[in-house]
Amino acid sequence: MSTLLDAEIVNVLVLAAVLEADLGSHRKITRFRLLRPLLLALLIVPLFLDKVTTHGGGLAVQLAGAAVGVAGGLAALALIRVYRSGTTGKPVSAAGWGYALLWTGVIGARALFSYGADHWFTKPITGSPTR
Numbered sequence: 001m002s003t004l005l006d007a008e009i010v011n012v013l014v015l016a017a018v019l020e021a022d023l024g025s026h027r028k029i030t031r032f033r034l035l036r037p038l039l040l041a042l043l044i045v046p047l048f049l050d051k052v053t054t055h056g057g058g059l060a061v062q063l064a065g066a067a068v069g070v071a072g073g074l075a076a077l078a079l080i081r082v083y084r085s086g087t088t089g090k091p092v093s094a095a096g097w098g099y100a101l102l103w104t105g106v107i108g109a110r111a112l113f114s115y116g117a118d119h120w121f122t123k124p125i126t127g128s129p130t131r
Contacts, residue, residue: 003048010044015107020078025094029082072106111123 017040021033079099085092099131 002118004114004118008048010047010113011107011111011114014040014044015103018103019100021091022095023100025096026085027093027095029091029093074104075102 009125017036021027021036053062079102080093080095082091082093084090099125
């Protein structure tokens with residue numbers, strides 16, 4: 001399979017996992033639900049990470065991606081409600097259409113970035129400007 005197809009499959013799987021776990025009212029918060037994002041990252045990142053860029057344009061793209069990720073996480077946090085169940089007293093969450101739309105947009109942007117990196121932006125991002 002191509003790297004692009006691998007990336008798009010990962011995007012679909014991540015979106016499905018997030019929506020399945022978080023969407024709806026009165027969703028139980030389990031240990032696995034809290035560890036799921038870390039486990040997914042541990043499984044997925046090594047598939048695509050060859051080496052970490054520490055300078056130049058590549059570093060700027062990575063830092064921008066991290067900043068967008070933090071902003072997206074804060075937006076998702078604002079769209080999910082965590083509260084204590086009146087019946088069990090255990091923590092539960094509720095997320096609606098806004099949360100689903102945010103995650104669909106985030107994964108859609110990731111898919112578009114993957115596609116663009118393969119088709120539109122064919123020159124590699126280097127550590128030094130070309131003249």
